Amino acid sequence: MRISTQMLFQQGLNGMLDQQARSAKTLEQLATGQRINRVSDDPAAAARIQELDRAVSQQTTFLDNIGRTRQRLSTEEGSLESAGTVVRRVRELAVQAASDTTGSEGRRLIAVELRQRAEELVDIGNSQSGEGEFIFAGAQSETRPFVPGAGGIRYDGDSVRREQVIGPGTTMAEGDTGDDLFMRIRNGDGVVAAMSVTGNTGTGVIRADGSDSGVYDGTNFTIRFTDPENYEIRNAANTVVDTGAYEPGGVVSHNGTQLVITGAPAAGDEFAVTPARYESTFATISNLADALEQSANNDMARTSQRQAIDDALAQLDRNETRLLEVRASVGARLNTLDDVQESQESLRFSLETLVSDVRDLNYPEAISRLQQELFTLQASQQAFTRIQGNSLFRFL
Amino acid sequence: MVDFLNTSLSGLQAAQRALATTSNNIANAATEGYSRQRVDFGTRPAQFTGGGFLGTGVQVNDVRRVYDAFLGEQVRSGTAGEARLEVFAELSGRVGDMLGSSSGGLSGGLQSFFGSLDSLANDPASTPVRQTLLGEADSLTRRIGALDTQLASMSSEVSGRIDGSVATINNLAQAIADTNDQISSAPGAANGNFSSDLLDQRDRLLQQLSSEIEVSVVPAAMGSVNVFVGNGQTLVLGNDTTTLSSGAGTFGPGVRDVTVGGTVVTGQLSGGKLGGLLDFQREVLDTTRNDLGRTAVALSESFNAQHSQGLDLAGNFGGDFFAVGGPSVFAASSNSGTGSVSASINSAAALTGDDYQLQFDGTDYALVNSSNGQSVALAGTGTAADPLRADGLSIVVNGAVAAGDRFAIQPTRQAAGSFTRLIDDPAQIAAAFPIRTAASLDNVSDAQVSGGEILDADNPDLLNPVTITFTDPTTFQVNGTGAFAYTPGGDIDLNGYRLQITGNPAAGDAFTVSPNTAGVGDNRNAQALSGLRDVGVLEGGQRSLLQQADTLLASVGSATAAAQTALESQTSLLRSSEAALQSVSGVNLEEEAANLIRFQQAYEANARVIQTANTTFQSLLAAFR
16 A cells, blocks of 8 residues: 555654553543543443442431431430339339338328439430430420429320431331320220229229230229129129129139229229220329328228229339330340441442442553553654654665 | 657656656645645657657656545545534533532532431431531532533533634635636636646645535536535535524524524534534533423422421421522514413423424414424413413413414523522421321320321311311211221321321220421421432433433433544544545655656656767767868
């Protein structure tokens, strides 16, 4: 092929210019440490990097939320522990009050401590987080949830538990609401509540124990003693539906309920059985203190005080159980957080590795590439001068 | 009688001409567009003598340039292709760099904004967090605004470059016409002898023209050429030119067009810088700007809708959070009616990102997608009560529109430019769910009520307190009236929301729904707002905002990548065409040096023959002395 001098020159020059452009790019990569420095370097990879960058940042958000949730759950756990201590102390006091060796003065003193403990529990219920939010108030986090009212301590919060996003499509409650902790505790045995009707003359005390919620139909009924040895059960319509012989400490079963009567009921004494209702921890303590402050100077008063203490003990057990359940759930959530955090962290790491693979420079490769490019450039330069220096005109 | 003195004189002259041509070749070795010339020798007519024909020497038949028109054509089309791709790749690379920049790109802006919503969901009552969200919203609107401004200034840059290219094309066309004239009027043209230098000059001009626009060159009489652009629109016809012009088109300055002699050829021109500029504007710049606007519209629409559902710190519904620009409508200058058209967006998800033309034929309206030329089915009649609806647009026609009237509609071109934040007070950010539900503390059963979901945020009774009371385990009343059958877990729809009650409620159990007043710690609406990140709000719900940011970058990126790859191969193609042409037409100095020696020797040899003739003649003279 015939070659023109200009073409020969241009080809040599183009070769050198191309080499120069290539090694300049490699130099830039080495200077920044990144394979792709702007979108136009590799438009296809740039979109992928953008997506991965965002995924990394999303993982970081999840990890932030996990940290936040853990911090709040730990705060809650502290409060729950304090509440548990208080309830246990109240229970000890109730047991102490139940003892025959405790006199009426002793019970009054116990009542004083009970009222203090109740206040302490209100304060725990009104715990605030570092950000100044009431942690047990639900959504109304700037409203003091537990306030004294006409009928005792009132709950002004709500049932909204705040959820945090801790993973793609995964949320976790970062707290619990005060109504669950302290307000929604069933009285009686959790299914039915039984109590002496005002005006009983005997010393009979009743408590519900182990009723079956699956069988109980939710209706009220009354146990009436026709004489100290026998009772009859009347339904809501006051119709006798069952009768039985009284045995102190024995179990009366009716309609799925299990009722234990002790003491000596008198003829005409009645015990009302109703579905269990919610009773707040504060009400339980306050009722107990009220009962202990009553002077128990006759059998009847002693009986009702006795029943109040028994009721309170059963109720306090459920309170403690509730607190333990919530603590267990908080603990379980903390454990889940650990697991989720671990997997999110490893996911973030692998995403970061992926971003780095796509964007970052492989130094050994780049350095050897640069060397090769510089070598080729040098070779083209030498070839160029050789060829350009070689002309027939030199021999004319 | 043959005179060998004359014969050798002709050889001497021919060698002289050849030396002159060689020296011209050497002198022009570095001249761009110069085609090497060579001398064609021929024998002079022989003279008949009795003994036969005797040669009378050499004559120069022609001094002609060595050129291959086919290769020249290849170089021109390669130049046009390369110039187009170079402009296209450079400009779309700039758009990509703009969109993909981590400090100013769309994806980063959206990510930071949604990140601050996550912080709000973490800590909904905190004023500093709310303030940060407002700041991030500002920075997002500024980013989108800045991208739009950059795209708009690129658009005016491109318009300026189009004007410049059109002016260059007109100048070159004029110069080609002038050269045509010179070639055809030069002496010898009638005999088919054209000036090599003028031909070279015209080829150079044609090549310069090719780098502005792709042309087709057709040879004509008397050595001139005709030049056509686009679909055969004449640019140069012999000595005449048709002027190309650019500027405000049929739809006013908002929609620019390129015309040749009054015919709009914007969509037909290809190749060259002008083709690259027009392609870039149509394929990358306008669509990117439309899509950016579409993203702002979708963000604004979905965010406002969700934000309006929530309650702010004061317990009021959150209003619109963002404001965004609406569609632009341009009436054609040829419209004979007095009517006007206004357009608004009714669904961001249905928007396509394309531009449209509304046409009226006297009875019916037709909407044509300007990007693909396809007509779009229209619903409605065009009145304010029943607007024309298609592809997420609502179009209202006011006044009298005449048959043949046309309107250009750009749904989202200007939207991003006026994307702003409306909420100023951090307390007005609606992070809370509007209602809260609760089971009464006096309930006998453990039946639960769900938190509820909003079906219709505009329901006027949404915030009215409601109590659901069970009269027996299977029947409930709402606010003390009615008797509704209870299904555990079944949907209960009230006042614009839906909730479910589960479990076995007992007679007398009550569930309340109340406005979430003072629910400052509630993050449910903040979470719903943050969740918009992944909700499909574009392309019929198929594409989320972030996917849109990715798609934008990827589409610009792939256009750039394709142009870069094509540019590389086009460049090497052009280089090889140039090399092929050069190999025919280029000057090779070695060759010229050899020619120099050859013709010098020829000259010397002829001179020696003249000397011999002289000697012969002297011998003859001496014989008579």
